[in-house]
Amino acid sequence: MGNRLSKIYTRTGDDGSTGLADGNRIAKNAQRVEAMGMADELNCHIGVLIETLPSGDRLIDTFRRIQHHLFDLGGEFAIPGSKVISDNHIEWLEQTLDEYNTDLPPLKNFILPGGCPAAAQCHLARAVCRRAERVVVALGHEDSINTASRHYLNRLSDLLFVIARVLARRDGSQEILWEQKKPGL
Template sequence: MGNRLSKIYTRTGDDGSTGLGDGSRVPKDSARVNAYGTVDELNSTIGMVLACVGLDAEVQETLTQVQHELFDLGGELCIPGMAMIEDADIDRLEQVLDRFNEPLPPLKDFILPGGGMAASCCHLARTVCRRAEREVIALGRVESVRPQAQRYLNRLSDLLFVLCRVLARASGHGEVLWQHERRRKPAG
């Protein structure tokens, strides 16, 4: 375990730099900091989903496990060369995704963000997850990143999409479907 913080501010970042987990310092707007910062933001948005009342126990358990894995992923991105996310984590996401998706009807239309508070928060988490994936890809263009990081986020965004559908249906609001016909003008 690393050092415990006894004082929250250190003033070392006042120059626009921050310390990585290996002790090196980088600009706060570096690709690495953007990647693990967005993973942290994603973890926070999943916390918003978990704060919603009436969540199914399996959804709560799944998202809590994801929060722990995202903390691990943030650590992996914060410490160059660290390996925390493994293929088994991605396999588990796929199994959970399949289990939640199996009872859902096939999609025939696009879904708009909505469907109750929990589903809406989950849609927000899904979009932040996609951004985190893009940030990890951008980091991989300039520094070494293990492929598991990108694959984990890609699979997680799929799981979050399925959970959006599950949560919208469970809320009684249902899924909000995109009405593509609304733009068509009647012939006449």
Template structure:
């Protein structure tokens, strides 16, 4: 491992800029820093989900996802870097297929809820979608590899399925949306 942080505050961002991994300084409100912050938040909410009592397979998967998201953030932080590839995307697809195969076919829209763990998975899904949107905005202004965008897209799908799987593991079914319930 390279440099260690021995001093957390540096004062280098006091003027509204921050450093990228390649040493370049950019505005803290740049699209790249915005996308990086959204990816960081997605990783943080998955950390909150990991505080729950989870099936071991889900725990192991989400721990791997956190490492991938840190790599993804590194790729966003260092323009031109490539760390997220089709291999990680395919892994998510395989996990998505495996967890989804154990669930009843979805016939209705569901609400984000049920068990606390399922609700947190749905919350993580929405944060992941926001990170994906921020990355798409960045790609409209700067060159960014396809891997991170594809990874976030698959991860949000996986988090949806994990929400359903966590409800099932918690002895709950899907929370079904009832059209015009309160009309």
């Protein structure tokens, strides 16, 4: 990468535009920029989640891999027409999801975000992932996208849900079940 980021401020975005990796400039509130930002925001939430885990936790490696994928995803959005996320990424998510889901009991109720700090942060990352997916769907309505990227986010939100369940149940913690109330209560 060299000295590519030797100067952090350029003032080129002061007019409300930003540069894409292909050299084109677009409005900072364009759907493509929103997708790039959502990948970054989700990556940040995963980073916070990692910091809630004890050193050596095997989930850290899983989350670090996801962070690399999310950085690649943001780069993909920064270069219209590029394809970085592939079916291999989705297959890895599905295999990882199956691995973590194996020992969980079937859900009979909805669960509330929480159970322990790591599970709550994982649920927050899941919610942000769902928002990122909605942004990518909207981008796909106005511009061509790599559909594998949309599939990746859909599968990632499922994985984050399952891992939140794992985190809430381990070390003596518990999942918090939603209690359906009768009308008027």
